Amino acid sequence: MNNEVTGYIVRYGVTRLIAEFTWKGAAELNRNAAVIIKSERGHEWGEVLSPATERVRSFMKETTSAGRIVRLVTDDDYRQRDQSRHEERAEFLGCQELVNEHKLQMQLVDVEHLFGGERVIFYYLAEKRVDFRELVKSLARKYRSRIEMRQIGVRDEAKLLADFGDCGKPVCCGSHLTEMPPVSMKMAKLQKTSLDPNKLSGRCGRLKCCLRYEYDTYKSYKKDLPPIGSTIITKQGEAKVTNQEILSECVQVIYADSKKTIVHRKDILEVIKKKKSESPPSE
Numbered sequence: 001m002n003n004e005v006t007g008y009i010v011r012y013g014v015t016r017l018i019a020e021f022t023w024k025g026a027a028e029l030n031r032n033a034a035v036i037i038k039s040e041r042g043h044e045w046g047e048v049l050s051p052a053t054e055r056v057r058s059f060m061k062e063t064t065s066a067g068r069i070v071r072l073v074t075d076d077d078y079r080q081r082d083q084s085r086h087e088e089r090a091e092f093l094g095c096q097e098l099v100n101e102h103k104l105q106m107q108l109v110d111v112e113h114l115f116g117g118e119r120v121i122f123y124y125l126a127e128k129r130v131d132f133r134e135l136v137k138s139l140a141r142k143y144r145s146r147i148e149m150r151q152i153g154v155r156d157e158a159k160l161l162a163d164f165g166d167c168g169k170p171v172c173c174g175s176h177l178t179e180m181p182p183v184s185m186k187m188a189k190l191q192k193t194s195l196d197p198n199k200l201s202g203r204c205g206r207l208k209c210c211l212r213y214e215y216d217t218y219k220s221y222k223k224d225l226p227p228i229g230s231t232i233i234t235k236q237g238e239a240k241v242t243n244q245e246i247l248s249e250c251v252q253v254i255y256a257d258s259k260k261t262i263v264h265r266k267d268i269l270e271v272i273k274k275k276k277s278e279s280p281p282s283e
Contacts, residue, residue, distance in 0.1 A: 007052030008069060009060075010037055012044045014112045014123075014160060018178055019066035020052045029069070036077060036115065039067040043116025045081060081115065088113045091143060095122055098138050106130045109152065110160045119146035123160060126151055155180045158204035165202060172209050181212040190218050190246075221246045224265055231273035234263055238272075 008029055010021045021037050023029060033048040046069070050056055057063045092111045099108060106126040113120050120143055124130075132149050139147045152160075159173040173180065188200055188211055202208040222244065226232055230241045232253065239253035242260075249265045 007065065009049040009052050009056055010035065010046040010069065011049055012037055012039065012046035013041075014110060015156070016159070016174070016178075018049070018060070019062060020057070020060070020064070021046070021067050021069045022065050023069040025069075029072075034073040034077075036070045036073055037067055038070050042114045042118030043070065045073070045077075045115045077115075084113045084115060084117075091120055091122075094142060095135075095139060098135055098142075102132075102135050102138075104130055104132060104135060106132070109157050117145060119148055121148040121150055123150050123152050123156070125154070125157060155204045155206060158202065162203035165208075166199075167210075171203055173204075177209060181209055183207040183209060183211050187211045187215045190215065190222065192246075218246050221249055225249065225251055226268065226271045230271055232263070232268050233270040233272060234267055235269070236261075239263070 005022050005024050006028075007020050008023055009018060011018050019039075021039075029035065029048045031048060031050060035046050035048055037044050037046040048069075088111050091113060092108065095111065096108050099106060105128065106124045108122060108124050110123045111120065112123070120139070122139075130151075136147045136149060155173060158171060159177075162171045162174055165171045169175075183206070185195070185200075185207065188195060188207070191211070191214065193211070194200065200207055200211070225244050225246065226241050228241050228243060232239055232241060232251075234253075237255060239255045239261075241251045242254055243252040244250075245252065245262065250262050251265070251268075252260065253263050254260050
């Protein structure tokens, strides 16, 4: 029997944590295989994403093992998971009652009951620091488990609760993003998208994370194009740049005879008058 220790990348927890876990077993684990893992938090339900190759590790910040894979899930594990979900509903309502009883200025968002029952984690929103020591004591007595209170932001709330974005696909923060990228309104301006806040806002009410995806490409292409207002020389003569089409690497120009056309960057022979470009969008 082959008991060689191998590593796998596993996604686990309601916040979709991703880390490497060791596996000591003869069988290879397939992608999407449901497994029971032992992390620093306790026994948890996980999903295998891929083998932990050196290339995969190069994309991860933390390269040390976060624990071990205990086993593939069984029918009993599925029944236990369903039971844990029922317990989470009761724990959420029970915690909300205690929050009201203690008159705490916090909004309960979600609860996570670890598969092994080692701890119960409550996620909440709050504008100010909350003294929840008495609340934790009450919850520990009520549920006889280790209690953890974790404050989150509005983007994390969307990660926990949101389902689909305006594009019709699952929200990025709830499917593949492990970090929330910084996004600014100037990124939207550079990409010439709508500046209507209602169209730019995601389920969290903040600027959509996807505005960050193509920003570096736009910024790189923009550097190679003459700014609006510049005078350029093409095979057809001298023209003034009136607009930029960044992704196609073209500029709209107007010639002295009022002829308007589109010129590709490669067809620009010379920039004889370059207007000072705008400062790059701040991040």
